[in-house]
Amino acid sequence: MAFPRIGNLAPAFTLTNQSGEKVSLKDFRDKKNVVLYFYPKALTPGCTTQACGIRDSAGDFTKLDTAVLGVSPDPESKLQKFIDKHELNFDLLADEDHKVADKYGCWGLKKFMGREYMGLLRTTFIIDKNGRLRHIIDKVKTKSHHDDVLGWIRENLA
Numbered sequence: 438m439a440f441p442r443i444g445n446l447a448p449a450f451t452l453t454n455q456s457g458e459k460v461s462l463k464d465f466r467d468k469k470n471v472v473l474y475f476y477p478k479a480l481t482p483g484c485t486t487q488a489c490g491i492r493d494s495a496g497d498f499t500k501l502d503t504a505v506l507g508v509s510p511d512p513e514s515k516l517q518k519f520i521d522k523h524e525l526n527f528d529l530l531a532d533e534d535h536k537v538a539d540k541y542g543c544w545g546l547k548k549f550m551g552r553e554y555m556g557l558l559r560t561t562f563i564i565d566k567n568g569r570l571r572h573i574i575d576k577v578k579t580k581s582h583h584d585d586v587l588g589w590i591r592e593n594l595a
Contacts, residue, residue, distance in 0.1 A: 440542040440560075440573050447473070447564045448540040452508065452530040455516035460506070460530055462568065469502035470594055472586055474561040474577075475543045479511045479519035479529070483559075483579045488525055490583035495526050497587050501594075508532050510557055543575075561586060565594060 441448055451461040465471045474491075476484045491498070491505050498505055505527045509516070516529040530537075535557065538544040543560040546553055559579075563572040563586065572589055574582075 440575070441540070441562075441570055443570050443573065445570055446568050447471075447562065447570045448537075450537045450540065452532055452537060453513055454528040454530055455513055455520050457513055460528055462564070465504045466566070466568070468504045469566050470504070470571075470590055471564040472498070472503060472505045472561060472590075473508065473541075473564060474505070474559075474582070474586075475508045475532075475538055475541065475557055476559055477509065477557045479509055479515050480522065484509070485519075485523060487559075487577070487579040487582045488519070488529075489523055490580070491527060492523065492525050494583040494587060497583075501587070501590050503590060506530055508537060510535050510538070563589065563594070 449462055451459050454460050476487060478484055507529045510533055511531060512533055513531045516531055532538055535544045538557055543558045545558050547556040559577045561574040561577055562570060565571045
């Protein structure tokens with residue numbers, strides 16, 4: 438699968454969040470930016486580092502009028518445990534059938550310890566107030582992800 442093209446409208450979606458509430462990309466039209474980040478598995482070390490970085494930068498995202506949504510193939514119940522355990526302050530969305538990940542081109546072949554399997558490829562999409570895809574980060578560094586995203590938004594969309 439290929440990523441959607443920068444400059445095009447971001448693929449529309451509706452998923453459920455950790456509370457079972459429906460969340461759609463169009464719900465964030467009042468925001469200047471949306472950060473849509475796909476991560477492989479809740480409550481794992483890398484995903485926790487990434488999510489906690491975003492949590493700790495909530496004030497910076499708010500100042501930039503930017504909503505953050507995390508997407509994984511985990512069920513709602515596991516997403517709620519992730520939020521509760523790490524006091525996350527943004528919505529996590531359940532994409533159990535990976536249809537949204539497919540639309541965004543981030544479901545694909547992974548390799549781990551000599552084994553190949555299909556899974557979620559850690560990828561971040563930055564979407565502007567018009568719903569257009571402005572930037573893709575496909576080489577995500579979990580420790581600096583929040584700073585990398587904030588830096589790009591400040592330089593290009595603030």
